[in-house]
Amino acid sequence: MHTWIQEHTEELVNTADYIFRHPELSKEEVVSSACLSDYLEEKGFRITKGIAGLQTAFVAEWGTGKPILGFLAEYDALPGLGQEPVCTYQPLKTPGHGCGHNLLGTACAGAACALKEWMEKAQLSGTIRVYGCPAEEIIIGKIQMNEAGVFDDLDAAITWHPFDRNRVSYDIWQAQDMKNYKFYGVKAHASKHPELGRSALDAAELMNVGVNYLREHVADDVRIHYTYTNTDGPANIVPDFASTNYFIRSSKRSRTEDASNRVDDCAKGAALMTGTRVEIELVTSNQEMKVNRPLAEAFYQAMTETSLPEYTKEELQFAETITKEAGLINDGNYFGGLEPLEDQPVLLAIGTDVSEVSHTVPTVMLSAATMCKGTPLHHWSAAAQSGMSIGQKGMLYVAECMAKGALGLFEDPKILKEAWRAHQE
Numbered sequence: 001m002h003t004w005i006q007e008h009t010e011e012l013v014n015t016a017d018y019i020f021r022h023p024e025l026s027k028e029e030v031v032s033s034a035c036l037s038d039y040l041e042e043k044g045f046r047i048t049k050g051i052a053g054l055q056t057a058f059v060a061e062w063g064t065g066k067p068i069l070g071f072l073a074e075y076d077a078l079p080g081l082g083q084e085p086v087c088t089y090q091p092l093k094t095p096g097h098g099c100g101h102n103l104l105g106t107a108c109a110g111a112a113c114a115l116k117e118w119m120e121k122a123q124l125s126g127t128i129r130v131y132g133c134p135a136e137e138i139i140i141g142k143i144q145m146n147e148a149g150v151f152d153d154l155d156a157a158i159t160w161h162p163f164d165r166n167r168v169s170y171d172i173w174q175a176q177d178m179k180n181y182k183f184y185g186v187k188a189h190a191s192k193h194p195e196l197g198r199s200a201l202d203a204a205e206l207m208n209v210g211v212n213y214l215r216e217h218v219a220d221d222v223r224i225h226y227t228y229t230n231t232d233g234p235a236n237i238v239p240d241f242a243s244t245n246y247f248i249r250s251s252k253r254s255r256t257e258d259a260s261n262r263v264d265d266c267a268k269g270a271a272l273m274t275g276t277r278v279e280i281e282l283v284t285s286n287q288e289m290k291v292n293r294p295l296a297e298a299f300y301q302a303m304t305e306t307s308l309p310e311y312t313k314e315e316l317q318f319a320e321t322i323t324k325e326a327g328l329i330n331d332g333n334y335f336g337g338l339e340p341l342e343d344q345p346v347l348l349a350i351g352t353d354v355s356e357v358s359h360t361v362p363t364v365m366l367s368a369a370t371m372c373k374g375t376p377l378h379h380w381s382a383a384a385q386s387g388m389s390i391g392q393k394g395m396l397y398v399a400e401c402m403a404k405g406a407l408g409l410f411e412d413p414k415i416l417k418e419a420w421r422a423h424q425e
Helices: 002-007 009-021 030-042 101-122 141-147 200-217 253-274 293-304 313-326 354-358 380-386 389-411 414-423
Strands: 046-049 058-064 068-074 126-133 156-163 175-184 223-230 241-250 277-286 363-369
Touching: 002 009, 002 101, 002 389, 009 030, 009 101, 009 389, 030 046, 030 058, 030 101, 030 126, 058 101, 068 101, 068 389, 101 126, 101 156, 101 389, 126 141, 141 277, 141 354, 156 354, 156 389, 175 200, 175 253, 200 223, 200 241, 200 253, 241 253, 253 277, 293 363, 293 389, 293 414, 313 380, 313 389, 354 363, 363 389, 380 389, 389 414
Parallel strands: 068 126, 068 156, 156 363
Antiparallel strands: 046 058, 058 126, 175 241, 175 277, 223 241
């Protein structure tokens, strides 16, 4: 496997670079999806496109029989984060890979190909799948795929995420609701006949005031974020439409649901106060991550057996400059080693739709340093490093880690049995 990754480094880097230079928003990843699926087809995988009703989703499969291991690949970009792969802020008028998904999908494809070569040489039965999962950034892709049952027959799901450190992601990613609140009022001349108007914008603003007071009375791990998505027209016309988008999150589904219901009440109260009407749209919803200790331990062992990236003087200089330019906090310690596996799960203040898959089948997630320490996700500095050698080295490293960890599941079938026992607890 190590040899395969080494032998195919150039084409994996080129694949990640191509996706980086053709960034596409969630559910629009036509070029990125085709790039990965075509690559896997060339390597001997059977491709099925448009799965679960998602145009840019696919599954690539090789082999027959059990066990069936699935790598979860992502490739969507973020709006407003187009950035040249340089150490100074040089934005582009495009989406951008500020979450490193150009690396994420490519590493999953590379890991699957490396595992395939080992299975062919050992003449082992079993099935490898790579799931092309669109729209992770808007928490839709894997949820819709999971509801369609595409993961149901897996023995384990494997994935990773770019970060600024190397570790098994033994983390509780958050349970989330994404909702749209649409307020409908009555237009009127704001000066001559204000009494005839019913302001949808007033309702949206009052809702947000109520939610901001609500923050004092929710659990410490609850996070509520909102933005206005529509409020058109000049100030001298009472607006008859306004809408907001909300993310409501916590580390436990029950707390998320409680906060989400109370946010709904704020919206309903605001509509009552203003004589308007509100429609509440649940865009998507997911549970918190369900960690799996046997898989975490097995893949941590694989990470200990894999050589960490080494960085050139030019890469260290890049890290030094981008640290200054972006105001990163790392005290000049730009890259670290492999961090130990925690004894207990770690609560994260971010979410992913991988969490939903973790409640269907045993799931493991790794983290790899594709950016220097202190680099925040969803930021131009993360996008810059996702498009150059620092990010690419982390991608190659984690591809090998995932392949070795998956190999361990074939070499020791007891791991999967223990993983399922833990999953069903």
